[in-house]
Amino acid sequence: MDVIKKVKQRVYKFGNKTADGNSKMKNLLGGKGANLAEMSAIGIPVPPGFTITTEVCTEYNTLGQSSVIALIKKDVEQAIAYIEKQRKATYGDKENPLLISVRSGARVSMPGMMDTVLNLGLNDEVVSGLAKRTNNKEFAWDSYRRFIQMYGDVVLGMKPDSKEEIDPFEEIIENLKHKRGIELDTEFTVQDLKELVDDFKNAVKKRTGHDFPTDPWDQLWGAIIAVFDSWNSNRAIYYRNMNGYPADWGTAVNVQAMVFGNMGNNSGTGVCFTRDAGTGENVFNGEYLINAQGEDVVAGVKTPQQITKLGSERWAEIATIGESERLEKYPSLEELMPEVYEELQNIQDKLEKHYRDMQDMEFTIEEDKLWILQTRNGKRTGAAMVKIAMDLLSEGTINEKEALLHIEPNKLDELLHPIFDPKALKRATVIAHGLPASPGAATGRIVFFADEAKKYESSILVRLETSPEDLEGMNIAKGILTARGGMTSHAAVVARGMGKCCISGAGALKINYKKRALTIDGNEYKEGDWISLNGSTGKVIEGKVATVEPKLNGDFADLMALTGKYAQMKVRTNTDAPKDARVARNFGAEGIGLTRTEHMFFEGDRIKAMREMILADTTKGRKQALDKLLPMQREDFEGIFEAMDGFPVTIRLLDPPLHEFVPHELTTQKELAEEMHISLEAVKSKVSDLEEFNPMLGHRGCRLGNTYPEITEMQTRAIIEAALNLKKRGITCKPEIMVPLIGTVEEYEMQEGIIRSVVTAVFEERNDSIEYLVGTMIEIPRAVLVAAKIAEKAEFFSFGTNDLTQMTYGYSRDDAGKFLPIYIEKGILKVDPFEVIDEEGVGELIKMGVQRGRSAKPDLKIGICGEHGGEPNSVEFCYNTGMDYVSCSPYRVPIAKLVCAQAAIKASM
Ligand code: ADP
Ligand code: MG
Ligand code: MG
Numbered sequence: 001m002d003v004i005k006k007v008k009q010r011v012y013k014f015g016n017k018t019a020d021g022n023s024k025m026k027n028l029l030g031g032k033g034a035n036l037a038e039m040s041a042i043g044i045p046v047p048p049g050f051t052i053t054t055e056v057c058t059e060y061n062t063l064g065q066s067s068v069i070a071l072i073k074k075d076v077e078q079a080i081a082y083i084e085k086q087r088k089a090t091y092g093d094k095e096n097p098l099l100i101s102v103r104s105g106a107r108v109s110m111p112g113m114m115d116t117v118l119n120l121g122l123n124d125e126v127v128s129g130l131a132k133r134t135n136n137k138e139f140a141w142d143s144y145r146r147f148i149q150m151y152g153d154v155v156l157g158m159k160p161d162s163k164e165e166i167d168p169f170e171e172i173i174e175n176l177k178h179k180r181g182i183e184l185d186t187e188f189t190v191q192d193l194k195e196l197v198d199d200f201k202n203a204v205k206k207r208t209g210h211d212f213p214t215d216p217w218d219q220l221w222g223a224i225i226a227v228f229d230s231w232n233s234n235r236a237i238y239y240r241n242m243n244g245y246p247a248d249w250g251t252a253v254n255v256q257a258m259v260f261g262n263m264g265n266n267s268g269t270g271v272c273f274t275r276d277a278g279t280g281e282n283v284f285n286g287e288y289l290i291n292a293q294g295e296d297v298v299a300g301v302k303t304p305q306q307i308t309k310l311g312s313e314r315w316a317e318i319a320t321i322g323e324s325e326r327l328e329k330y331p332s333l334e335e336l337m338p339e340v341y342e343e344l345q346n347i348q349d350k351l352e353k354h355y356r357d358m359q360d361m362e363f364t365i366e367e368d369k370l371w372i373l374q375t376r377n378g379k380r381t382g383a384a385m386v387k388i389a390m391d392l393l394s395e396g397t398i399n400e401k402e403a404l405l406h407i408e409p410n411k412l413d414e415l416l417h418p419i420f421d422p423k424a425l426k427r428a429t430v431i432a433h434g435l436p437a438s439p440g441a442a443t444g445r446i447v448f449f450a451d452e453a454k455k456y457e458s459s460i461l462v463r464l465e466t467s468p469e470d471l472e473g474m475n476i477a478k479g480i481l482t483a484r485g486g487m488t489s490h491a492a493v494v495a496r497g498m499g500k501c502c503i504s505g506a507g508a509l510k511i512n513y514k515k516r517a518l519t520i521d522g523n524e525y526k527e528g529d530w531i532s533l534n535g536s537t538g539k540v541i542e543g544k545v546a547t548v549e550p551k552l553n554g555d556f557a558d559l560m561a562l563t564g565k566y567a568q569m570k571v572r573t574n575t576d577a578p579k580d581a582r583v584a585r586n587f588g589a590e591g592i593g594l595t596r597t598e599h600m601f602f603e604g605d606r607i608k609a610m611r612e613m614i615l616a617d618t619t620k621g622r623k624q625a626l627d628k629l630l631p632m633q634r635e636d637f638e639g640i641f642e643a644m645d646g647f648p649v650t651i652r653l654l655d656p657p658l659h660e661f662v663p664h665e666l667t668t669q670k671e672l673a674e675e676m677h678i679s680l681e682a683v684k685s686k687v688s689d690l691e692e693f694n695p696m697l698g699h700r701g702c703r704l705g706n707t708y709p710e711i712t713e714m715q716t717r718a719i720i721e722a723a724l725n726l727k728k729r730g731i732t733c734k735p736e737i738m739v740p741l742i743g744t745v746e747e748y749e750m751q752e753g754i755i756r757s758v759v760t761a762v763f764e765e766r767n768d769s770i771e772y773l774v775g776t777m778i779e780i781p782r783a784v785l786v787a788a789k790i791a792e793k794a795e796f797f798s799f800g801t802n803d804l805t806q807m808t809y810g811y812s813r814d815d816a817g818k819f820l821p822i823y824i825e826k827g828i829l830k831v832d833p834f835e836v837i838d839e840e841g842v843g844e845l846i847k848m849g850v851q852r853g854r855s856a857k858p859d860l861k862i863g864i865c866g867e868h869g870g871e872p873n874s875v876e877f878c879y880n881t882g883m884d885y886v887s888c889s890p891y892r893v894p895i896a897k898l899v900c901a902q903a904a905i906k907a908s909m
Contacts, residue, residue, distance in 0.1 A: 007053075007056075007059070010075055011052055011075035012037065012051045013082050014037040014041075014046065014048065014049060014050065014051070015040055015046065015048020015049060015082075015083070015257075016048060017041065018041060019036075019037035019038070020037065021037035021051065022034065022037055023037070026107045027054065027249075028053050028054055028055065029051045029053060029252050030106050030251060030254070031107055032104075033051030033254050034051075035375050036256070036374070039351070042354060044351070044372050045372060046371065047087075047257040048083045049255050050083070052224065052253040052255070053252055054107065054250040054252045056252075056253075057231060057253075059071065060225075076224075080255070083257050084098055091121050092126065093126070093129070094128075095132075096129070096133055097129055097130050099121045099122065099130075100120045100258055101117065101118045101254075101255070101258055102120060102223035103116040103227070103254040103256065104227045104251050104252075106231070106252070107249055109376050110239050110240075111493050112298065112493075112494070113230075113233075113235055113471070114227065114251055115226055115227055115230040117154050117155065117226070118146065118258065118293060118294065119147035119258060119293075120219050120220055120223060121216040122147050122216075126216070127140050127143075130143070134263070138188075138190055139263045141193035142193055143260070143262065146262075148169075148197060148200040149200060150295070151212075151223065152200065153167070153169070154230075155222045156204060156210075158203070158204060158208070163451070168203050169200055172196060172203065173185065176188070176196060184302075186292075224255075227251060228250075235468050235469055235472075244831060246830060259366045259371040260293070261292055262291055263367055265290055266368050267290070267367055268289055268292060268364070269288065269293055269294050269296065269362075269363065269364045270286055270288030270289065270333070270362075270364075271287060271298065271363075272360075273286055273359070273361075274349070274352040275378075275384070275388055277358070277378050277379060278384060278487075278536075279384055280380065280381075280384035280385070280387025281387075284307070285306070285311045286307040286487075286488065287304035287306060287307060287486045287487060287488050288305055288333050294364065294373065298493070304486045305333070306333075307333045307344070308333075309334045309335055312326060312330065312334075312335075313326070319433075319507075339368075340370050348361065352397075356397055356402065357377045357388075358377065358378045359375050360378030360379065361375045362374040362375075380496060381414060381438060381496050382412055382499055383414070383415055386415065386556055386559055387555050389406040389559070400562060400565070403562065404902055405905060405906075407559065409898050409899050410895065412898060413499075414499035415552065416550065418550065419441050420532070420546070420547055421545070421548045424546040425534070425545060428542070428543075431521075431523070431540050432508045432539075433538050433540070434481065434482070434503035434505050434507075434540065435492070435504045435506075435538050436535055436536055436538040437496070437502040437505075437535065438492060438500060438501055438502035439536040440479070440500065440535045441534060441547055442460060442478040442479025442501040442532065442533045443478065443479075444456065444479060444530070444531070446459070446462050446526070446531060447459045447461055447477070448462055448516050449513075450463075450470035450471075450472065450473025450474060453473035453474070453477040456528070459476070459478060460478060460480070460531055462481045462482075462509070463480075463483070463511070464482065464483050464484050465482050465484045466480065466489075466491040468490065474495065474498065474500065475500075478501070479500065479501040479533040479535065480501070480533075481502070481531075482505065483506055485504045485505050486504065489504050492504045501535035502535055503534075506538075530543050531543070552586075556894075560897065562901070563588075563898050563900065564897070565901075567900035568879075569878070569883060569885060569886065569904075570591070570886075571590060571886055571887070571888070571896045572590060572593035572650075572887040573589040573887060573889065573890050574593055574594040575595065575889070576596050576600055576636070576640070577639075578643040581640055581644055581890075585643065587893040587894050589647075590647055590885070591649060591650075592640065593650050593865045593869065593886070593887020593888075594650055595640060595649060597633070597652060597654055597715060601629070601661065602661075606632055609625050609628040611662055611663070611672055612624075612628070612676060614658050614686075615662070615682075622708060630717060633715065634717075634718040634725075636718075637719055637735075638726055641722060641726050641733040641735070642726060645731045645732060646732045648734040648735075648736055649734065650738050650796075650798060650863075650865070651738060652740050652865075653702070653705055653712055653715050653716075653738065653739055655701050655740040655741065657690075657700040658690055658699065659687070659691060662686070662687050664687065696806065696814070700741065701740040701742070702740055702742050703747075705751050705754070709754050712758075716737060716754070716758040716759060717762060719735050719772075720735070720758070720762045723735050723770050724770060727768065734771065735770075735772045736772070738775055738796075738798060739752070739755075739775070739776045740777045741777065742776050742777070742780065742790070743780040744786065745786060745789045745790050748794060749793060773861070774795055775794045775795045775798065775861070776790060776796075776798075777797075777803075777865070778790075778798070778800065778804070779802075779807070781808055781845060783849070784846075784852070785848075785852075787849045787852035788852040788853065788855050788856040789856070790853070791853040791855075791856040791860050795860075795861065796861035796862065797850075797853050797860060797861070797863075798864065798887075799846055799862075800866055801865075801867070801869075801874075802834065803866075804846075805837075805842050806834075808841055808845060809842075816834065820832055834867065835867070835868075836868070836873050837871070837874040843877060846864075846878075846881055850883065854882075863885040864887060865887045869887045869892075869896065870889055872899045875903070876899055876902070876906075879904065879907070880903070
């Protein structure tokens with residue numbers, strides 16, 4: 001079999017300051033595995049283990065379970081022996097047992113999306129041995145009950161039945177706590193823990209019909225397969241689709257010796273960041289729990305303590321806790337375990353310098369000994385991303401090119417979104433405080449269940465804590481509010497990754513899922529009530545709060561300036577309004593790549609003149625109506641030229657089918673008939689004349705201008721007169737007149753002839769002239785094929801990739817909604833080709849058009865004006881084809897500029 005032969009090594013070991021792999025091997029070992037190997041090799045204390053590669057996951061998906069186990073059995077047994085030797089313990093041994101974890105890890109981090117099981121290797125006999133050997137019964141039985149719980153959840157499918165239900169194991173725990181009158185699970189006695197283990201096992205038997213597996217090797221294989229399966233869980237699939245990660249990447253499996261944070265008060269576990277993931281501030285920060293295992297921190301079940309003294313003080317201030325209470329009940333790790341803290345502090349510094357980026361790390365303290373369990377480039381908000389890159393640059397850790405490559409283009413979008421109006425905030429009623437887990441402003445109506453987030457146009461998801469199942473709803477909601485959990489809880493981490501506003505750990509919230517209500521200090525808020533979240537301050541506000549546009553200065557402005565230094569391709573904008581043109585210019589747009597003249601015809605009185613023109617039966621009638629439109633159109637162009645002073649402006653002649661402009665409702669048809677002094681019947685019959693079977697392929701584009709030359713004449717006149725008017729006022733206009741939708745050179749020639757003769761006439765009338773270009777859109781496949789011929793005439797090409805995609809695929813853009821989502825779900829298409837340029841097909845046509853065009857005219861100016869011009873992958877593609885510019889909507893300009901710089905940097909490496 002093909003798949004099998006190509007694979008050389010399926011299992012990679014790490015530990016004891018060596019490793020088979022390294023951080024560059026993320027595709028093969030997954031991010032977690034690659035970084036565990038790298039950390040081990042550079043001397044960071046990492047528990048020994050091994051990684052089963054992502055290729056094995058792919059093999060599993062094609063070959064199935066038993067073939068894959070046969071393929072890796074020997075390697076896995078040897079690798080377990082390697083861990084046993086290092087930890088001086090034996091897997092499954094009754095006296096000196098080794099326990100292990102089985103951890104998922106794809107090539108990019110997908111927080112909480114896939115599964116991990118801890119404490120494998122325990123059964124009734126082994127647990128006694130472990131208790132004896134460590135002389136710590138609490139620890140041994142706590143580990144055992146955790147193991148059954150996690151293994152039950154992940155491998156045996158013991159998930160709750162419905163969303164109102166709690167986890168079956170949690171229910172058992174809650175009942176016992178209630179019976180014993182205790183609050184924390186650390187208060188359970190050994191006897192309690194034994195009782196939990198029994199109850200858990202019975203629950204498993206009852207639900208699955210099978211006994212809990214006692215053989216450690218059965219446990220291991222069960223967990224490995226479950227991790228592979230988790231790659232295809234619904235939530236992982238959703239996350240992959242959301243981020244555009246292909247299904248064939250697969251996940252790696254990491255098997256690693258357990259280190260125990262639950263061995264008593266000299267043990268613990270935590271998560272930390274080398275910088276602030278919300279704001280980007282350069283402060284080491286994080287959270288930890290004493291006498292706990294890893295999952296406890298992220299799960300948000302308990303509110304953890306801060307690692308640094310500074311963080312702890314800031315936290316206490318928000319939580320309104322006095323200094324003495326803080327020190328006594330919630331001390332920082334820095335204060336509680338100064339030596340361990342210092343080691344951690346050194347390691348975080350070393351790791352950030354090593355990886356040259358902000359790191360997000362997991363650690364465990366086992367009886368005062370520090371172990372690092374994971375590091376990765378930390379997820380962060382858009383604002384933090386920009387600040388961190390610019391700070392690392394000014395600190396000298398990275399250079400300019402690296403700083404630019406550190407920026408994720410689409411994340412810039414977050415910085416361009418509105419924030420709360422400071423004036424409105426002053427009047428707002430704050431009803432609760434939580435942790436500022438992910439900055440931003442959100443206003444919406446309360447929902448309590450993730451799958452109900454779509455109930456309202458703007459919703460705020462309010463939960464005790466979130467879990468990976470909630471992902472889709474978190475994405476839909478405008479903001480997330482949780483009652484429990486810290487800055488590293490699931491809600492906080494995921495929200496920051498999405499750039500979504502989030503407040504976590506708002507302890508004053510009493511949530512009642514069954515009643516679909518929450519109370520704060522006795523005041524009740526129900527599902528559907530409006531609230532607002534200020535994710536930057538942690539304030540929960542009653543009702544709606546007004547928003548304003550953000551200011552884009554400081555680091556953002558510096559970053560934009562830096563893009564200018566490296567970008568070679570220019571960025572223009574698509575707009576027909578002077579206001580938007582100015583926005584785009586502020587973002588650094590260097591011209592307009594597409595002005596859609598038809599949008600201008602919809603406003604106010606213009607639509608009437610437009611309709612008169614369309615309904616006219618004679619050329620004379622059409623000209624009369626066009627005469628009314630001329631001054632309005634000229635005024636529009638003046639506004640745009642003025643906003644773009646000095647930069648080129650591409651204006652597309654009328655493009656859409658005419659029936660889009662005529663009224664289809666009876667009342668407006670009547671009005672029109674009265675105004676034009678013609679019968680209602682005449683209007684109706686004209687409207688039905690204009691109806692087409694396939695308007696997208698019908699009477700539109702240059703076909704309009706070639707059948708009704710007076711339209712092209714009027715538009716050309718408006719453009720040139722506007723430019724000459726402005727010239728008088730000292731404003732430089734560079735109009736580029738663009739003919740849409742040509743398929744033959746003759747179509748172009750006819751339009752060009754009309755344009756040139758009008759221009760000559762206007763120049764003569766005014767006794768003045770300006771420079772201008774005449775060119776065409778390339779959006780019909782035939783135009784690509786005859787591009788050389790067209791280029792002999794045209795002065796520029798602009799690829800209209802919306803139509804080009806539509807016509808290349810033969811997918812009607814207006815009807816694709818019926819099948820595209822299904823095609824993507826079924827994997828027939830990887831992405832929506834109207835969003836991302838299809839390089840294989842449409843992209844080939846673009847390359848051919850560029851090459852054929854330039855073969856006839858080497859300096860032919862070429863750009864793109866479809867929606868793709870603001871999509872990062874497509875922009876990079878355009879750069880690689882040798883285009884002169886891309887053009888996109890105003891708010892995409894910063895993103896496109898960044899990608900232009902990145903593409904140039906990548907090409908030079
Ligand atoms: P995720 O990708 O969801 O973070 P992980 O595989 O990182 O899942 O594991 C979940 C938690 O269990 C983390 O806190 C991690 O540090 C902890 N953990 C994983 N393996 C071990 C181990 N061998 N010893 C101690 N803790 C572990
Ligand atoms: Mg992890
Ligand atoms: Mg088009």
